[in-house]
Amino acid sequence: MPFTLTKASVAKSFVGLLAASALVGGCAYNEALGRNQFLLVDNAALTQAADQAWADALRTQQVSRDAAANARIRRVGDRLVQAAGLTNIRWDYAVFVEESPNAFVLPSGKIGVTTGLLALVQNDDQLAAVIGHEIGHVVAQHAAERYSSTAVTSIGLQAIQGASGDYGQAVGALGGLGAQLGVLLPFSRQHELEADQLGVDYMVRAGYRASQSIALWRLMAAQRQSQTPEFASTHPSDASRIAALEQYIRSRGYN
């Protein structure tokens, strides 16, 4: 899901720290995805910036103190993380007071869900679909990939190579771009589909019902339609996304 909770101040601090992170280069095979990725940075390079953005979000946004809600996302998140064997990442969770149902993840493994989302989901399986999806974005290094490809298409590979040899230039070039790279842009359709698939893999390993991911995305689509009909009419991707997920669940023999 897109990181819609981000406010400018959060993005700004993320950008500043991101500009200072080291550049790594080249094409890497991502085992979880089964494909190669072009990465100029990786999750590790984004960790400091992501953690700073998380701290800023916790400080500047209204965080829910509802003990049951917080315990619930932690319980579901931990169960997925354990089942997926991803305990090497320091996961953290928070509930943000926000009516619109949404969730986001930072590349260092920090997951936020809104009170609106918790109100929308009908069971823990559906919540697991959301959290599993966000975990998938991290394992897939989508933020790093998006950062890398956007940097290349925006200023050219030559500029990146030049910048990486000169710290000052790197800060200038990547710092300016960072505003739209780190946390503000929605993920691409390919990234969303990959996160959906990884998410249901984790759900199944953790003993959640994969079919509830379909129910969840249908709820989200219906909610979107009722709130913003004019946008929904030009935004047909919910249906094709759900179809793709149904097809994947069938092909894997999940239920």
Ligand SMILES: [Zn+2]
């Ligand atoms: Zn997503």
